Amino acid sequence: MYHPYFRGKQFDLLTIKETAPTLAWAGFTPIIEPVRGALSSLTRALDAVIENDGSAIIVVNPEHGEMSESGEPISKMLEETYLDSSEVSAGILLTAETSLTEALGCFNKHSQHTPVFIHSGFTNSKNLAQELGVLTKNNLHIFVDDSGVKLAAKHFKAASRVLLRDGFKRRKNKEYPFLEPFSDLHATYPDEGMDGFGDFLIVGDEYADGGGLPLVLAIHLTFIDSDQDDMMQIYHFKSKMHATQQDPAGKFAEALAVMMETLDSPDSKVYETDAVLEFRELFKKKHFPGLGYIKKLSMSHHIQTFAKYFGQGK
Amino acid sequence: MRSFYQSQQAAASKLFSSAVFQELARKGRSSLFSSLFAETGLGTSLGKSARVGDAFEEAFDRLCREGSRDEYIYKTALIRRVLLGRHSLKTACALNEFRVGECKADLAILNGTSTVYEVKSERDSLVRLDKQLGAYSLVFASVYVVSAETHLKKLVSSMPEHVGLLRVNNRFQISIVREAIDRSADLSVPAIFDSIRLEEAQRILSYFGVETPVVPNTELCSVLREHFLVLNPHQAHEGMVRILKDTRSHIRLSDLLRELPRSLHTAALSAPLRKLDHSRLISAVNTDLQVALGWR
Numbered sequence: 170m171y172h173p174y175f176r177g178k179q180f181d182l183l184t185i186k187e188t189a190p191t192l193a194w195a196g197f198t199p200i201i202e203p204v205r206g207a208l209s210s211l212t213r214a215l216d217a218v219i220e221n222d223g224s225a226i227i228v229v230n231p232e233h234g235e236m237s238e239s240g241e242p243i244s245k246m247l248e249e250t251y252l253d254s255s256e257v258s259a260g261i262l263l264t265a266e267t268s269l270t271e272a273l274g275c276f277n278k279h280s281q282h283t284p285v286f287i288h289s290g291f292t293n294s295k296n297l298a299q300e301l302g303v304l305t306k307n308n309l310h311i312f313v314d315d316s317g318v319k320l321a322a323k324h325f326k327a328a329s330r331v332l333l334r335d336g337f338k339r340r341k342n343k344e345y346p347f348l349e350p351f352s353d354l355h356a357t358y359p360d361e362g363m364d365g366f367g368d369f370l371i372v373g374d375e376y377a378d379g380g381g382l383p384l385v386l387a388i389h390l391t392f393i394d395s396d397q398d399d400m401m402q403i404y405h406f407k408s409k410m411h412a413t414q415q416d417p418a419g420k421f422a423e424a425l426a427v428m429m430e431t432l433d434s435p436d437s438k439v440y441e442t443d444a445v446l447e448f449r450e451l452f453k454k455k456h457f458p459g460l461g462y463i464k465k466l467s468m469s470h471h472i473q474t475f476a477k478y479f480g481q482g483k
Numbered sequence: 484m485r486s487f488y489q490s491q492q493a494a495a496s497k498l499f500s501s502a503v504f505q506e507l508a509r510k511g512r513s514s515l516f517s518s519l520f521a522e523t524g525l526g527t528s529l530g531k532s533a534r535v536g537d538a539f540e541e542a543f544d545r546l547c548r549e550g551s552r553d554e555y556i557y558k559t560a561l562i563r564r565v566l567l568g569r570h571s572l573k574t575a576c577a578l579n580e581f582r583v584g585e586c587k588a589d590l591a592i593l594n595g596t597s598t599v600y601e602v603k604s605e606r607d608s609l610v611r612l613d614k615q616l617g618a619y620s621l622v623f624a625s626v627y628v629v630s631a632e633t634h635l636k637k638l639v640s641s642m643p644e645h646v647g648l649l650r651v652n653n654r655f656q657i658s659i660v661r662e663a664i665d666r667s668a669d670l671s672v673p674a675i676f677d678s679i680r681l682e683e684a685q686r687i688l689s690y691f692g693v694e695t696p697v698v699p700n701t702e703l704c705s706v707l708r709e710h711f712l713v714l715n716p717h718q719a720h721e722g723m724v725r726i727l728k729d730t731r732s733h734i735r736l737s738d739l740l741r742e743l744p745r746s747l748h749t750a751a752l753s754a755p756l757r758k759l760d761h762s763r764l765i766s767a768v769n770t771d772l773q774v775a776l777g778w779r
Binding site for chain 1: 584702704
């Protein structure tokens with residue numbers, strides 16, 4: 170069903186580890202693109218997934234980060250540690266630069282790990298489908314939404330198909346509106362002929378590329394809007410505008426105060442998830458836990474919100 | 484002598500960018516290095532046994548010639564003379580790209596006092612200089628502009644009196660055109676507070692016997708600020724020099740610098756490096772150039 174796509178930085182992996190019970194219970198499958206050379210946090214996250222009888226897809230040929238030149242250590246880890254774990258699949262990323270030969274080579278190499286294809290700008294889908302032969306619902310193909318996605322997906326109708334769409338419109342913190350639509354894909358993916366959906370969560374606005382601190386701090390919080398056909402919307406709670414990068418803690422307190430005011434208004438539709446309860450606790454203690462931690466809470470809340478939305482019918 | 488075209492010069496200049504250096508540090512190799520070095524056309528001047536380190540030295544030599552010099556060359560001249568020449572990593576500390584208000588100082592040196600240097604190479608314009616000098620004059624005792632011959636005349640007549648002026652000559656030597664006047668008694672305490680880290684402010688206060696009350700961390704900055712503003716400019720400056728010499732020290736880089744070609748010292752002092760990056764960097768600069776040119 171839901172496939173959140175993580176670039177495996179420290180707090181992404183922590184989010185997966187800590188929400189592993191929720192992910193498993195709700196039947197969600199995280200996709201993890203490892204971007205750090207050290208794999209210990211990744212194995213801790215995977216172990217938590219397995220312990221909870223969940224499932225995960227690990228990209229074995231990352232496009233970004235320290236493993237972008239060679240994913241060999243990831244393949245080795247799958248081979249050595251997770252060969253017996255049917256919960257862990259190998260994800261094969263197909264970009265515009267991937268050749269058919271590479272794709273098939275990667276597929277054969279990881280045939281023991283129920284390989285999953287992630288189509289992201291790949292232009293050779295037709296030939297790939299031919300090479301793969303007869304497909305069943307046990308074969309999973311994931312499609313990152315772009316202009317060519319419909320054409321690519323039509324070659325894999327017999328397989329299980331998941332559509333990933335980035336609902337998060339990234340910009341400078343000071344430019345975020347208070348509230349905006351996030352995505353309706355969780356409610357519409359069956360109409361698009363898909364068996365599941367996914368997104369890139371809310372990628373938190375911590376350290377910008379240069380590694381600096383933001384002038385304005387923003388906390389992102391998603392909710393399902395029952396008055397808008399269950400569309401998902403996103404709040405951006407911001408601190409005031411500051412002239413310096415100093416005092417992220419003080420800015421956090423400002424942004425958090427805006428969040429509390431919104432949550433406590435009678436018409437708030439935000440689920441009171443564990444993550445929200447933790448934000449309330451931080452507000453009470455006037456404590457700033459660090460930008461990465463805030464991103465983790467926002468991501469956890471996003472997952473918990475979907476779990477609650479889909480779990481209501483269970 | 485073959486001429487050094489602009490595109491080759493630009494490529495040589497980019498060899499010393501933080502992008503190349505970071506890639507070498509993180510991966511022990513750099514595809515950016517191999518493509519940029521090929522663009523410089525300098526390969527032919529090097530022997531078959533040349534290593535990556537030699538390539539950097541050759542590129543640096545070329546950039547040192549007048550007309551080609553960029554900010555990196557000027558900074559290196561300064562660091563060699565002031566930090567590694569007159570002082571050492573033990574007794575002085577270099578602050579690179581140190582943020583003051585909306586500006587970033589090219590280089591500041593802390594020893595017994597504080598001196599900031601703003602580089603205006605022949606490739607730089609002077610548009611932002613007034614604003615930069617204004618900001619640095621609030622935080623550093625002495626302010627210098629380091630400049631190319633081309634800017635000297637204009638600078639002498641337009642800069643505030645207390646700002647000193649240095650020039651770098653053809654032989655890569657620095658000479659003083661005008662001494663800076665020490666203004667450590669007239670600095671701005673709020674500007675100093677806004678330029679340093681909270682834990683540094685805390686240590687400065689504690690050096691002057693002021694202990695910070697225990698408060699939630701979202702309130703720490705405003706509480707510290709309140710206490711800090713009680714210091715006089717002289718105290719705030721003395722505390723800044725004393726504490727930042729320790730917190731920003733590069734002493735742990737001493738061993739690494741010995742292993743790197745001299746042309747990369749400035750890059751090493753400017754980059755955020757983890758301990759495990761050191762060995763990767765050393766092995767990268769010792770790689771045979773022929774092998775490195777195949778880095779993809």
